[in-house]
Amino acid sequence: MPPPPNDEFGLDSDDDADLLALADEIDDADLVAFADQVDAHGTKRKSAEADGPPAKRVALDLPCAEIALTRIFGFKTFQLKQKQVISRILGGESATVVFPTGGGKSLCYQIPALVFSDVDAGSRGKGENGITLVVSPLIALMKDQVDALVRRGVKAATMDSSKSRDEYLHTCEMLRNGELKILYCAPERLNNEGFVEQMKYVRGGIRLLAVDEAHCISEWGHSFRPDYLKIARFAHEIRAERVVCLTATATPRVASDICRAFNINETEGLFRTSTYRSNLHLLAESGKTKKELYPSLIKFLKDNRGATIVYVTLQKQTEELATELRKGGFNARSFHAGMDTATKTRLQDDFMRADDLIIVATIAFGMGIDKASIRNVVHFNIPSSLESYSQEIGRAGRDGIQSKCMFYVCGEDLHLREMFARGDLPSRESLRSLLQDIFHSTNVSLPVGGEIRTSHYEQEREFDIRSTTLKNIYAQLELTHNLIRATTPVYTKYTYKASSGYDSALASDKSAATAAIKKYGEKAKTWYSIDIDSLTISGLPRADIIRKLNELDESGVIELKPAGVYNVYKITQSLPRTGPAIESYVDQIYEVMEKREQEALNRTEQMLQLITDKRCFSRALAQHFGDDLPGGKTECGHCTWCMTKTSIVQQVPPPVTFNFPAFKAILDHVPNRDDARFLARIAFGITSPKATKMKLSKHPIFGSMADHTFMVSTTPIFSTSPD
Structure with a gap:
C-alpha cells in the first residue's frame, strides 16, 4: 500500500498522522503473530469465552505501590489523587482519571503494573503475572515512556510499525515467557483479529487495560477518534481485569461519556483534580x-x-x-x-x-x-x-x-x-459517491456475514475525503447504523524468504496449514509467494494459513512480508439497495458531519471568548x-x-472586494466543477487528497482567495454546483 499523501500545505492539525506521529495504521509490515498459548505447565489456556466471567480479584497492599514509587521512580510521595486511583485499581476496580498535563497520569498504571508483576507473583506461578496493556495514539509518546521504563529496569515494549524485525521478535519472546510487564499499542491495532487473539492468550491475562488520551472516545471531545469507540468492546473480548481511562482534557460531559463506555461508576470511579495552576x-x-x-x-x-x-x-x-x-x-x-x-x-x-x-x-x-x-x-x-x-x-x-x-x-x-474547522467536511456529492461505492451492487448482493473489501487510500483520493473523515463515515455505518463491522485488514500479497532451517521445520510440522504452505509456496529467485485466497477457496481457513505463516515468521523460520492492504468490513444486516435508501444515509451522515464542523467552529469561538470576555482567564x-x-x-x-481589567479586542481585518480574477483563474485551471466545496477549498488554501493528487498546493491559485470568508465571500463558487 502506498503511503498516504503528505499535507503539502503544511497545516499541522490535531488529526494529521504526520503531525503527532500518530501510532500505526494496520498496514504495518507484520500481522501480529500469536503468542504461545501454553502455560507454565504446558497446558493450553482456555478460550476467553470458555473461562466465563473474570474471577474476583484479591486486593493488593498499597504499601507495595509506595515502595515501587520510591525505588523505581524516585518519588517520595504520591501527588494529586494518584494514591486514591492506584488504591482503587489494586482493589480490583476500574477508574477514570482526569489530571492536568504534567499531573502524573502515567504512574496510575505504571505502578499497578509493577505491583501485579512483582508482588502477587507467588500466588500465580512463574511467568503467570500477566501484563498491563496501554492503548495510546502517539508513537513518540509510547517510545519515550518505554525508554524511560527500560532505563529503570522495567520490562516494557511497544507494538508499532516503527519497530525492527528483531525488536518485534524480542517482544513476542517476552510475551511467551511471561517476562513483559507493560505493552503499548495503538487503538487502530484493536481492529486486528490476530492481535485480539494474541491478547486473549497472554500468559496470566491482561491485568490492567490503560486507555490514554481517553477523551478521544467521546464524540463531544475535541479530538474524537472512532477507533476509540471500539476499545470497550475490545476490553470485554480480551477479558481485561480492570480498566483505567486517562486524559488531561475532559469536560464533565466527556468524562461522563468515558465512564459510561466502560461501565465505570462515576461517583466512586471518576478522579478529577483541579486544572488551575497558580504559577x-x-x-x-x-x-x-x-x-x-x-x-x-x-x-x-x-x-x-x-x-x-x-x-x-x-x-x-x-x-x-x-x-x-x-x-x-x-x-x-x-x-x-x-x-x-x-x-x-x-x-x-x-x-x-x-x-x-x-x-x-x-x-x-x-x-x-x-x-x-x-x-x-x-x-x-x-x-x-x-x-x-x-x-x-x-x-x-x-x-x-x-x-x-x-x-x-x-x-x-x-x-x-x-x-481548522472547514478542512474535514467533504461535499455532499463526495459523500454520496462514496456511499454509492460502498453499496455497489456487488456488495449489496452479498449475504449477511459476507465481507466487503476496500482500499481506504484509494477512496480518499477518488472521493476527496480526508483519512480521519473517511474513518468517521465508516464508524457511523458501523456504530450508529449497524450495517457493517470492521475486521482485520487483509494483505493481498504474502511473500517470504526462507531460512536455512525452512525445509526441516516444514517437514517436522504435520499440520494441514504447513502442508499447504509447503505445497503452494512458489519460489522465485529468493522470495516465495503464496496465494492465500486460492488456498481459502480450496477449503482451508484463511486464518489457519496466516496463523501458521506468522508462527514461522516469529520463530525465525521465514521472514514474512505482507503487502497491499485492504480494509475489511463484515456485513451485519442487509445493505441499502435503492437510490432513495442510500440518499437517506447520505442525509443522516452529512447532518452529523455538518454538526461536527459547527462544533469545531464553536470550539475556536470559545478560545476567543476566553480572552475577549470581561472575566478572569484562569477562572x-x-x-x-x-x-x-x-x-x-x-x-x-x-x-x-x-x-x-480591560478585555482584549480582536481586531478584524477590513472587508475585501470579491476577487473575480482569482475566481476565474480557479475555474479555468480546475475543469471539474461538480464539487463546489472542493473549488472553495482551493480558493481558501485548504488541502485535501484531491488537491494533493492534482499538485495544486504549490500552484498560484491555491489560497488566492484566502482573505475572503469561506461560506460568504466564496458564494459565487458554490453557485457553480447544485450543492
Missing part, C-alpha cells in the same frame, strides 16, 4: 497583523528569559518566525512534522538540555517532552480549542516556578480558525472543565484581565 500566568495581546505583533513578541521574550515553546499553525511559519527571533538575538530553532525523525529527535534532545532555547513549533512538538523548567509557552496563532490550549500551556512551569503563557491574536486568526478556563478557582476566589490576580 501559570495567562496573558493575551491583540494586533492587526502577525508582523505587527513581532516587536511585542520580541519584547516579551527579552523580559521573560528561559526555555520557551512558541506555537504557530503552519510549518512554514515555524521557519519564518524562528529566523526573525534569531535576528533579534535569540537562540531559536524551528520544529514541525515535516522534518525527518533524526532532526526532530536532535531538537528535542537539545531543548531538554538547554535553558535558553526557544522552539518555534507546530503542535507536533511537546508530546512526551518531560522538561520541568519550561518558563514560557506562547501561542502566536489561535489554538483549535480550549482543550488544546490547556494541554499546551500545561507544559510550562511543571517545577512550580512562575511561568508565562502568552496568547497573541489578530484578524489573520479568523482565516486560520476556518482552516473561565477552569469552569470550562467543570472546575473553579480554589478557596472560592473569583479572580486569580495574575492574568491579563485581572491585572488590567
